[in-house]
Amino acid sequence: MIVERKIKIVTEQHNINKPAVNEGFPMKEWTVEVYVLDQDGKEKAARCFTKVVYHLHPSFDNPVQTFTEPPFKCTNEGWGEFEMSIDVFTTEKGGKQTIMHDLNFGAPQYETIHTIQFKNPSQALQQLLRETGPLPSDEERKMKKADPVKKKKTAVDVEKLAAALVEQGEEELLKCIQIIHDGKDETTYVNQNLDAGEFSVDMYTLPESVQKALWDLMVKNGSIV
Incomplete structure (x- = not known):
């Protein structure tokens, strides 16, 4: 059985009052969160994931950051835009999937939606997936x-x-x-x-x-x- 769910990545960013590291590039605080959309397109807590790991630009002091509670909120400060990878994990064997995410400062808040598949989910994971819609x-x-x-x-x-x-x-x-x-x-x-x-x-x-x-x-x- 294959179950598909839409994953929403929500990014928010704003300027902060800190000296610029590079002239012309104001310092920012940004936050990324992970949600699952239900069958009506509404945001739901991504309880189907046990943890989410963000792989940031290597220039960060802590470039690999792990979170274990929805909405897996990752908050950092910086001046530059970059592409990060986001690993989402379930308890299943081989239960890691990777989402690529473009961190940019074009808008104060933006969302991206990705479709991922859960192959032959266990009974426990099936119950969690039912929180966001029926199974096939x-x-x-x-x-x-x-x-x-x-x-x-x-x-x-x-x-x-x-x-x-x-x-x-x-x-x-x-x-x-x-x-x-x-x-x-x-x-x-x-x-x-x-x-x-x-x-x-x-x-x-x-x-x-x-x-x-x-x-x-x-x-x-x-x-x-």
């Missing part, structure tokens, strides 16, 4: 859950089966996942993130033969009596 799988899952064919009475107690599955140890869970993989069809809703070690399935979208196979396994190992 949400509508599909909603439609499948509303399917009257899948909601018909089944041969097993699906909720009891689901409760038993979450109590299984690693070895039994692997057996269950194999049964699901072998028997699922095109209507089965499965979400798997191998890097995060996560696997979820909508039990009601499983073919009855798979439900029955899982039920028999739970009865055989004593999880369902």
